[in-house]
Amino acid sequence: MGPAVALQQALGDRAQVVATVYCGDNYANERSGAVDEILELVAGERPDVLVAGPAFAAGRYGLACGALCARAQAELGITVVSGMHPDNPGAELYRTRVYLASTRDSAAGMAEALKAMARLALKLRAGEQLGSPQEEGYIPTGRRVHLVAEQSAAERAVEMLVRKASGQPFRTEWAVPTYSRVDPAPPLKNVAQARIALISSGGVVPRGNPDRLESAYASKWLKYSIAGLDDLEPDRWESIHGGFDTTNVNNDPDRMAPLDALRVLERDGVLGELHDQFYTTVGNTSAIPTMRKFAREIAQELKKSRVDGVILTGS
Amino acid sequence: MAKELESAGLPVAYITTLDGLARSVGANRIIRGQAIVNVVGDPSLPLADERKLREELVRKALRALETPVEGPTILA
Amino acid sequence: MRLEVASFAVRDLEFGARTALWDHTLVVDRDELRALVLEDSHFSDVELHLARPGESVRIINGLDVVEPRWKVAGPGGVFPGFVSAPTAVGEGRTHRLAGVAVIEVSEPVPGEPTHFREQILDMAGPGAAFSPFGQTLNLALRFKPAPGLFPADAPRPKDVLGGSQEAFDYNRAITRAATRIAAHLARTSVDRPPDEVETFDLAPCAPDLPRVVCTYHYQGPFLYGLPVRLPFGALVHPNEAFDGALVGWRQAYRCTYWDQNNDALLQLCRHHGRDVNFVGCILFGDTSPSRAEKERIGSAVARMARMLGAQAALVLGINGSNLAVDTMLAIQECERLGIKTTLIYLDVGYGVDDPGFIHAVPEADAIVCTGSRDRPVTLPRMDKLIGGERLITSEADPRGELTVPMRYVHSSCSNQGFSRHTTRFE
Known part of the structure; x- marks a missing residue:
């Protein structure tokens, strides 16, 4: 039903959609206990993975997806994935806890969003180490992962420099921040x-x-x-x-x-x-x-x- | 710190030597200080002149609190 | 400028009756080395300890680390300004005892800044993997100052960065002693056949290869034995670093050993003529309390790179203090002049959503990360302790299990390019 058909396609034979839970955005956000109800429905199906969304730029949808995934992950211990546009308020609130596929801002991006969510879900479920947000297409979580690389920093840096100097594509290991802005406080009158x-x-x-x-x-x-x-x-x-x-x-x-x-x-x-x-x-x-x-x-x-x-x- | 205080509704005049840094991280009202090791002072000046310099920097900072700004701004 | 570096693989390190290199085993005569150190009146005593990979040994109060090297042909000698005359080095043939490190150990003396000075080296367990010296055969020299050098009533300096002149002099004496010992040890290889010889010679190469400079934000106190400030930079040949012209320690951030083996310089030399034309190394850096001083430094580095005709720069940068601004301004200025940069950089952030930079410019778009200095690491209990009975930063039992930030692990936060530790931002 709904996006689950395309999701099943994207999952291929590696996973099977066992059930779809749906409700209105307002119901999920305004009715107290709505998330409990949904969580109970999810638990009843004993799934290995919960995929919520994609919410695109829809704020209430994004918040509901994030809230449900965070609780399912914590309380049911299952793999969870959602997807939304990086500017969705749900992303700001949940991206440090839940992997969110980075999607376009409207349902025109449905097919690619479901593909990304399916890929993330399968990888996470299999316990595979995820690559960088850019490689894997998820919204940066703000978390650090400490690793030991195959090559020394100098070897990697020289390689990157040769690529950059000769106009070939290169990828930084660490992006410089674009700091958030805060609205200036109003000036004092006197x-x-x-x-x-x-x-x-x-x-x-x-x-x-x-x-x-x-x-x-x-x-x-x-x-x-x-x-x-x-x-x-x-x-x-x-x-x-x-x-x-x-x-x-x-x-x-x-x-x-x-x-x-x-x-x-x-x-x-x-x-x-x-x-x-x-x-x-x-x-x-x-x-x-x-x-x-x-x-x-x-x-x-x-x-x-x-x-x-x-x-x-x-x- | 400046950003957090501003987002709480308090205008902040931030006096710092690293004004470019302050602007790039998003402090809104920035006053350029004298040096890292003496932000609001200058030991090479006679005491009276140094006090005057400090007073001038603080005056600028107070004026900055009365100045409407759109975003990170270096108010000299 | 052609330098042959002949490596002698050392597989074991032992004390014995006569200092010698025998069948890949380095034997050290304790009394001889002790007498050599005590020729300097700064010291009342020196203890010699061995610390080898896999042993349950913890060294605390570590300072600089040097690799045994000795010059067998060509002008000058190793460690110019400390062991040999402060004249140009980098030519001829130099021997190195590969796999051996001489580690200076001394508790802080009065007047010595103790900021970030905690340096712990474990020879077993996870700590051994975090420090590059967990995998080397180490000779630790624990120095004790002569009584009377530091009277109990000596005034404490207010400057927490520089410390007192007396403390500086004492630490320079330690550097001199350690470099002398290192040179002495490597002399044992003089008549032996090396296991490997690598030649470093930045010979003229195809004109179409990109001209690359290494711009090295330098925190070492000494160049040719002289304490230097380099607001306008200094041009050095990589071979000079390999011969020990760049000496000195700065907490977890740099040590002499990794300039003798500076991996950025080594890699650029190895790529020279293949896919780069390596034109040399600009050392730069100074305390820079004002914006004008930082701009002066950034501009000087870029100007020098341009005069070398550089099209690309490998930047060894500093993060975690106001000096980060100097690194970033140098990058910005290079890029403005059309010199493409790649940066080797340490993450100084902690916790979720801390971007890890003190300062950043958008031009720094090609960064290799050398790990996170504030990542907590747990070091299990070790049986043997070298270097005193007290840690600088804690009252905890120094032999016991410790959880410390990465920057307390010896040489774990260096910008000298060797590290394989890295951090990915998810």
Whole structure:
């Protein structure tokens, strides 16, 4: 029934479609317990593999496919595959947990989508190691797989260079990121009436580093009261950042966390009020998700303290 | 960090020496700092001049918070 | 410039009464080598240990590693600036004891930066597969500083990267001692027949082959014995590296052994005349605290490559610190000048969705990945411990099972091209 006919074709004689479950997108997304119901139907058939979709660019369909596959994989322990367009919100939510064939944005890509999903399903079921997302046609999962290659890095690099230099096709082992964008926060109407917080990733802490902030791979952020302070004095503050020569900052920590200047501007009425907590961490060799988490936690505190804007300094 | 804070609705003026890097990773309001080892300062200047320089950088950063931007922007 | 490198395959390493190479076995006279090291007043003592593949041995506090080499014909000698005069090398004939490594071991001295200094080498179990020196016959030299060199009340330096002059001098003395020992060991091969001879000679070749340069973001402290900063780069012939002109250690990221055997240079030499015209190696790199300094470096590298007429560049890059920007700017500038680049690069990310770059430019579209420095690896308990009783980063029993990031494993994160470890991004 439905796409299962073409799926069976794509699977050939290596697998057999035993049942098809179908329902409306709204039913799957809005009715509580819908996924439980579907999961029960799937479990009843005792399949080895669950193939869901393809959802193309349909958001609710994609979310339903992702949710069902994630649960079937975790609770039934079976092989799961879905397929959707990379911009489908289901991809953002589930691609790190479920292999999703990368499809076109509409059902015009049905045949190729089912082929890709069938190929992935058979490989995963057989326990074969998948190739790269480009080779296999799935949406990058963001996960790393550690391997030992046949050839040394230099051998592979020279080969790649010869291909690139002579105009032959070549394939990078590792694609440079295109970083996600965030919409800029709306500007402040008037800094002279705003509460501003100072944050630094330059490792500035009270001298002696009483809370043992790490100089690299920071595991935490810290906050210190700067109420009543006009200046970060070198005999009371220092930088423990491990990624640059800290001599200049240690001679005058305001060179990293410009408290003295902020106080002058506060007194002159250029800024309304400086928040009385200074937030600090070390941005050295840190994983991006960690720093993101720090910022999320700090943002929550700042919002509670009715802070309007942030001055962030880092090397 | 700058991006995460901005996505929480807080405008962030990010003072950094590696402004190109900041822009490529998507920080929205970027102020170019002096040097990695003294982002908001310059030990080669007399103290009073250095303070003035720092004040100027912070003023720029405060102005950046009032500046509407469309995406990653280096505000000098 | 023609260099013959004669390899003597060493299959066993033992202590004995007289230092000699005999039927593929290297015998080491402990007392003789100890006396050689103690000629230098920096040291109060040195312990010699053997660590061979398969033995339940863990070496901690490892520093640089050098390969025994000795020059038997041609100008100059091995390790110029340390063992021989700092004059041009890379010609004639050099002997190497293949399969042997001399490993420096020393606990950090006061004033020495301990960042990323933890270097662990297991000779058995999974750790042995993560380090290139898990598969070599190793002579470990554990150095002890002379009393009085580091008084207890000496001030701690604030600069966590450079450390104090005294600590630098002490570590340079270690380098000098290890290179002397390595040269001394290789002398044993002088009158013996080699197992293999490879000739390196970048002879003129067909004009239609692409002219290729190796641009090497260099973290080694020494070139011809001199601590160097290379904001404008330096041009070296691969044979100079093979003769030990590039010396020094930098945590898991580089060691001397893998410039004596730099795989990128070796491969380019072997491809020379076949499908590339290898024109030489540009070493570059410096601390670069400001954007202007980084731009200066990137531009200098590309300019030098262009003057060599390079059409392609194999880039040995640095990731994981602000120096990543310098590597990337060099690539960008080369590509802008029409020089095609391929990059050998270490993943410094961790966890799902971390792209693994400090900085990246779209021009870096051909990358070979040498694995992930923050990948956790578990090292099982070893019976014997060399190099002290304490780890730098942990209070844990240094003999016991340890789970550490890959970068604590000796020489596991090098950009010198030899590694077969890699990471695929799914």
